Amino acid sequence: MxxxxxxxxxxxxxxxxxxxxxxxxxxxxxxxxxxxxxxxxxxxxxxxxxxxxxxxxxxxxxxxxxxxxxxxxxxxxxxxxxxxxxxxxxxxxxxxxxxxxxxxxxxxxxxxxxxxxxxxxxxxxxxxxxxxxxxxxxxxxxxxxxxxxxxxxxxxxxxxxxxxxLDIVVDNTLSTFVGDELATNSGPELGSARVIVSGGRGLGSSENFQLLDGVAVKLGAAIGASRAAVDAGYASNDLQVGQTGKVVAPDLYIAVGISGAIQHLAGMKDSKVIVAINQDEEAPIFGIADYGLVGDLFEVMPALESRL
Amino acid sequence: MKVLVGVKRVIDYNVKVRVRPDQSDVDLTNTKMAMNPFCEIAVEEALRLKERGVASEIVAVSIGPKAAQEQLRTALALGADRAIHIESEERLDSLEVAQVLARIVAEEQPGLVILGKQAIDSDNNQTGQMLAALTGMGQGTFASRLEVTDEEVQVTREVDGGLRTLALRLPAVITTDLRLNEPRHARLPDIMKAKKKPIDSRGIDTVGLAANDYLRLERVETPAARQGGSKVASVDELVDKLKHEAKVL
Missing domain, CATH: 3.40.50.620 (HUPs)
Structure with a gap:
């Protein structure tokens, strides 16, 4: 074998x-x-x-x-x-x-x-x-x-x-490389980060999505996103966490403005500690979060950043 | 150019799946079924190619139980010209599905094959790549943009680092990612008209598939539930718990 x-x-x-x-x-x-x-x-x-x-x-x-x-x-x-x-x-x-x-x-x-x-x-x-x-x-x-x-x-x-x-050379007449547009995300890679701060539709715009940056920098965290945030253009596709995106299991996953569709949970529910920050106290994400904070993320995120 | 699109009947994406008590499989009795969302994107892309005058005919194909004809009717209502149904009550693995699709490709000689990148039931993400291998075609997986010319297709792919663009000689196999398009809904008159469009239904025994017995499903279990649900009242309490209770800060 x-x-x-x-x-x-x-x-x-x-x-x-x-x-x-x-x-x-x-x-x-x-x-x-x-x-x-x-x-x-x-x-x-x-x-x-x-x-x-x-x-x-x-x-x-x-x-x-x-x-x-x-x-x-x-x-x-x-x-x-x-x-x-x-x-x-x-x-x-x-x-x-x-x-x-x-x-x-x-x-x-x-x-x-x-x-x-x-x-x-x-x-x-x-x-x-x-x-x-x-x-x-x-x-x-x-x-x-x-x-x-x-x-x-x-x-x-x-x-x-x-x-x-190895001295093996094969032919390729089927495909040609044209170009890469690689996202320039600062900070650690999603797949190997110890901490991930992830944003969802609740952030409302790509400008607001940058609210995550302050907390992410303080924690040395990678940025992630839900499908809804990527579809809406708040974040690039390579940040998507979920069933059809990246599957991650960091020590700490902070879900911000993410409701918690099963497709998103599939990509992060094996994280060691999950924090959910969401305005809607009925959001399913709270059902799996170790620590849930119901509140306006536009107040919570700056406050969190200042206390880290 | 003829475009072949794959259509798989799967559990509706909103439905929570149950595992059978004997752990033999998931229980899909009386479960709402639908077209795999990535297949909807494949159908939509074929429709747009036809609307742009690139595709001349759209053939939808499904391999699965008799009821998979419902999803083929949906594809026809959306605008596919005809459909092929290979009826199989038994579950096939991705290799077997790709082998059957390769037969259809040999019969139909499409200029482009568009499949979903994965089905939301098995989550395998294999069939398109396998079909490309078996037919000797190039593959553009996880596509978020297509540009088809006479000789080639330029495909922009969603990859781990961002986006990658390739040029593939035609014919080629494309698998769809989420951002390729937003699928339309079928209109009622088109649903009525689709009832008259042809579905060529044949048994799996007619395609000469040499089924393998390589993969065996031993059991299916429900994963351990995560204990969550506790709330904190303030940012201060959150930071305190993360530091002293969870010890992750």
């Missing part, structure tokens, strides 16, 4: 998700190798090699893998996954894009977004926006699994795995 993990990286930096996926792979048992594909990946490979519990870091460095487009990435993985029993990646936008393509090319199903491992072939995952937890067993020769990173603690960085370059 052995696992290949697709490593996620951006702008020459290793994504935090990989250390969590390795933790899931170690729970399976067996050897763990990482695959780093891209153009100019030496620094990412070196950082990946420091993660604990890794046997080897395989690199595929070529212009065709730049931007990690799904078509060439899937073809590459198909070419090097034969020796493995498991293929894992984070259930991030990149993992969600690439992994099912690999699974289909290999003629096997995928289990998405696992939150626990019962046995090397048996996994738990949320369904129906987290209203139910399914346990599935996978009897395919290659088990393709995407991992909810917030459900597995990151491994440490004291390793020194071997780095080995």
């Amino acid at each position: 052995s696992t290949l993990i697709l490593v996620e990286h951006r702008d020459g930096a290793l994504a935090a998700s990989t250390a969590h996926v390795i933790a899931a792979a170690r729970a399976l048992g067996g050897e763990v190798d990482l695959l780093v594909a891209g153009e100019g990946v030496d620094a990412v490979a070196a950082a990946a090699a420091r993660l604990d519990g890794v046997r080897a870091v395989l690199t595929a460095d070529h212009a065709v893998y730049a931007h990690q487009l799904a078509e060439p990435m899937a073809a590459l993985i198909v070419a090097c996954v034969d020796d493995y029993s498991h293929l894992l990646a984070a259930a991030s936008s990149s993992g969600k894009d690439i992994l099912p393509r690999v699974a289909a090319l290999k003629g096997v199903p995928q289990i998405s977004d696992i939150i626990a491992i019962e046995a090397p072939d048996t996994f738990k995952r949320p369904i129906y926006a987290g209203s139910a937890i399914a346990t599935l067993s996978n009897h395919a020769p290659l088990k393709v699994v995407s991992v909810r990173t917030s459900a597995f603690d990151a491994v440490a960085e004291t390793g020194s795995a071997e780095i080995r370059a």
Whole structure:
């Protein structure tokens, strides 16, 4: 039994998700190798090699893998996954894009977004926006699994795995990279932040959404948003927390002006401590909040900022 | 250009799902069902492509129980030209659905396939990517904007860091994200007219699917409920509790 993990990286930096996926792979048992594909990946490979519990870091460095487009990435993985029993990646936008393509090319199903491992072939995952937890067993020769990173603690960085370059170059005539418009959010990343301050429709406008900034800066928090706030244009899409956005589990989640639709709760209800600030005392968010404060958020937020 | 859109019958997004007492699955008896919201966005995008003169014909396809024809009728009322229903009372995994869709793609030869990025029941987010793989097409997943020309589609995708734009050679598979469009509602006269539009319904046994037995649903449980509901009276009390009781500040 052995696992290949697709490593996620951006702008020459290793994504935090990989250390969590390795933790899931170690729970399976067996050897763990990482695959780093891209153009100019030496620094990412070196950082990946420091993660604990890794046997080897395989690199595929070529212009065709730049931007990690799904078509060439899937073809590459198909070419090097034969020796493995498991293929894992984070259930991030990149993992969600690439992994099912690999699974289909290999003629096997995928289990998405696992939150626990019962046995090397048996996994738990949320369904129906987290209203139910399914346990599935996978009897395919290659088990393709995407991992909810917030459900597995990151491994440490004291390793020194071997780095080995693969000489595999694939064709890509299907897709071309045009451009990125990456949001410039200051502060920590949503997926790895210890504290998240998240805003909803109750904020009323994109100007008001900046009310969150003061508290977020004081707490070193990442900013999040409900779908309603993103749809209304108060916040950018990459901030959306929920069933179809990001799933987070910080130590502290402060929901501001968020009513608490089940689709939003699906993305944050595993946070350690939840605070809800809302004018409507009937808002469902209070039902799951450890500390609810009913009040006008335009008074509460400045007051909170001044007391932190 | 012919556009193929996928339509899945799922639990209505407002309905809270129940788990069966024997933990064999969720209980959907007498539950309100609807078109998967991401499929509504797929249908809407196809309609807009037709209104712009890019699409010439819209074919809606659903794989599922007989009752899935209700959702196909909705797609027809919204403006799809015809529908294909592959009837299967058994639950299929995403790979099997993609394999059936690949058959339909081979028959219909669409210039573009638009599917929802995920269904709100299984939350898998797999079928579009798998269909693209099986048909050798490029994939534009989690789309928030499409621009179709004769040779290619430019698709802007919602990704973790923000937005990414790709150009895909046609034919291609697109999966919809929330911000692609706001779906319209069907008008009553169109609902009446849709009753006359054709649905080509066939059994799953007619498509030559080699079903796999790789995935088995072992059990379904209700997650542990979160204990919440306590309130604080002031910002001062909140900060005090966060510092001294929860110890997160």
